[in-house]
Amino acid sequence: MTGRRKDPLRALTEEARKWLERLSRSQSEPVSHVVRAKEILAVADGCSYTEAAQQSGRKCGDPVSQLVERFNREGLTAIHLKHGGGPKPKYTAVERERVLLEVRRQPKVEQDGTNSWSLTTLQKALRKADD
Numbered sequence: 310m311t312g313r314r315k316d317p318l319r320a321l322t323e324e325a326r327k328w329l330e331r332l333s334r335s336q337s338e339p340v341s342h343v344v345r346a347k348e349i350l351a352v353a354d355g356c357s358y359t360e361a362a363q364q365s366g367r368k369c370g371d372p373v374s375q376l377v378e379r380f381n382r383e384g385l386t387a388i389h390l391k392h393g394g395g396p397k398p399k400y401t402a403v404e405r406e407r408v409l410l411e412v413r414r415q416p417k418v419e420q421d422g423t424n425s426w427s428l429t430t431l432q433k434a435l436r437k438a439d440d
Contacts, residue, residue: 316377318349326350326353328385329349332346332388333346342388347365348365348367348376349377357370408435411434411435
């Protein structure tokens with residue numbers, strides 16, 4: 310295997326560098342974001358992927374390579390976590406909030422046919438709703 314990088318890091322803008330440096334020193338951001346910012350900065354400063362991984366406390370350079378590839382494609386949003394596997398969420402935040410709003414509402418016998426929610430009566434009420 311050669312030491313040549315398949316997808317080298319694109320040049321960082323001054324604004325992006327400042328943002329990454331601030332993020333790499335942050336104590337309130339998630340640790341995963343801080344580590345990724347440190348890795349991108351190390352690669353931008355000329356370190357190999359393995360060296361960048363070691364500077365940020367990791368052992369292997371392969372995840373750094375994947376991060377650089379994603380950073381080239383997505384920009385600064387590559388620092389944030391993605392969906393970690395498993396089934397994709399079925400409902401958006403707005404849809405979940407709509408269901409919770411309906412659950413919190415006290416059912417009416419005339420409108421909903423019950424005095425208390427069951428899963429079935431809740432489903433029926435949500436399906437009948439205009440929104």
